[in-house]
Amino acid sequence: MTRLADVARAAGVSMSTASRALSRPDLVASDTRMRVLDAVQRLGFQVNPAARALTSGKTGLLAMCVPTLSNPYFAPIIAGAQQTAEAADRHLTVVVTEGSARREAEVLARVSRQVDGFIIVAPRGGDADLLEFGATTPAVIAERVVPGLASVVIDTPAGLRDLMNVLKADGHRRIAYLSGPAGSWMDALRCDALRDSLGDGGELSVIGPLPPTFRAGVEAVEEILERRATAVVAYNSLLAVGAVYQLRNVGVRVPDDVSVASADDLAALGLGAPEITTLHFDPAALGAAGVDMLVQLIDGREPEVPHVRIPAHLRVRSSEGWAAAEG
């Protein structure tokens, strides 16, 4: 294994210069830097991350904390983050909390020695806990806003208000919301957005809280039918697809009898039931923005924009249509 000392010797400079040529290139003359980089190439040198970490305190590791991997929703977020991290010459490691606040706290404590900072996606802990944590470790919150911490969210509420307008225009009055996991900040926000834009004469019945899974969507159908809703908005795509699947299974036509829409992006899942009305957004951008902000934080800069908001656009498709006539 070639060491920095070998590179320095080959380039005819001291180790300090070789080191700086790599981590603080602005501090060395450009021809010297060239010679060093050249030697690095020739010898196939790679820094020893442990040694660097020991002296500089920076491991080059970022952690992204997600509730679960069973929901493919997080896949493109992680992919976007991982790609951006790589571009910043860092590695992103994923840790899973299983959606429990306790486990979340454990995991953060456990890993915090090994990484330079965290992106915590849809955290379950309280604001105070998160603030306390963020005070000692660089951290960015995703899919939630915690005042005082950097955050990045997808603006699904805006998209949901658009959706609600379309539903109202199509004559829907009894609308069911399949709500997400208990205690989810984002779920509350989505529910509020729907309620706020419901208007007079509309009726929003909330079903749940539900785990955000295909199966829960299947199982919610019974209650959807009981409540005689003409339109269903699901907290996420898994719920929406599960509901459509089961509605058809029991002979209810979509959208003729019941319209269905999802509050997140099917395509983001690679699920792609091509006809379901959804919001559309770029989840990879969420991950990427999170990493960008985190890297700024780690480098001791304040992020230029402390709260990033990724736009979400309504995409009306054939699972949504005119309200069925009152039965």
Place this chain on the structure above:
Amino acid sequence: MTRLADVARAAGVSMSTASRALSRPDLVASDTRMRVLDAVQRLGFQVNPAARALTSGKTGLLAMCVPTLSNPYFAPIIAGAQQTAEAADRHLTVVVTEGSARREAEVLARVSRQVDGFIIVAPRGGDADLLEFGATTPAVIAERVVPGLASVVIDTPAGLRDLMNVLKADGHRRIAYLSGPAGSWMDALRCDALRDSLGDGGELSVIGPLPPTFRAGVEAVEEILERRATAVVAYNSLLAVGAVYQLRNVGVRVPDDVSVASADDLAALGLGAPEITTLHFDPAALGAAGVDMLVQLIDGREPEVPHVRIPAHLRVRSSEGWAAAEG
């Protein structure tokens, strides 16, 4: 931040003893060890992983290399692995290859300096590449067998032979196989298992290769109907659920007109379309076994069992039934 030196002082021993009490407890007298562990507790000491890595060459990081996170199939595998790693006082980091051999090679090279070893799930690289890689870095292969490397697989072929027998007994003759990603080792194995147990008079038509997604399942339905298959076996659950979804969508009854089964475990997905015939197995055990073997490899022991095989059981449900009469 408390250091080992503080612990040593508090326990009244030298640093070497303190160090050994933690990493080679068999080498210190039990009362001394007690005193050290006590001091560790009292002072809330945690080793500095960078320093340990620098001297010992072991980072305490394991990497699991998966093709994608969009397929929730991998979620419980990762969860099992992460849990087992934690129990072994290590951290498991997930890296995604996007199913490309090139990217796989890049990623392995990129990360190999930072981790103690790899579990490579469903690798796309050639046997020779993998062997070469495994020669220099501890590595366990999952969902594939590479002679000369430790491996762990789920025995879906056995389950598929059982499935085929049920299909034959139910009168199915024209069977379609929705095959998995091009070049997948496991796909070939599953296909072979079906073909081998097909018997006389049966006809297996392979549709694909297909990406293992819900959408591909939806889109395969056209071809399924064209081939007038009475039974469909899908490479994975996403394909199966997609196919059932679309079959119903176009008015084909399941299982009355067409039976559908999946070669992996729906439940493993949290997908849980409760009526689809699948195999049943414990994916977390795959991850756990992989980590166990890897840790043995890293510690310089040969794994007791170099090739682990997780059993898969057929679970017949209502998506499978008697073959439709010839139309």
Place this chain on the structure above:
DNA sequence: TATCGTACTGCAAGCGCTTGCAAAGCTTTG
């Protein structure tokens, strides 16, 4: 020309831990 500032570079002291080696105290064996 003397003085100062700037741009580079090198020296050397660690970062916090592990581990080979040797010393010291015991127990066992002939």
Place this chain on the structure above:
DNA sequence: CAAAGCTTTGCAAGCGCTTGCAGTACGATA
């Protein structure tokens, strides 16, 4: 009782890199 072996502990030399400080060379300024 001496020799040999084992168990337990400490000493000290790093692991490979970063970085504060000091030194040098050179151009700009007065």
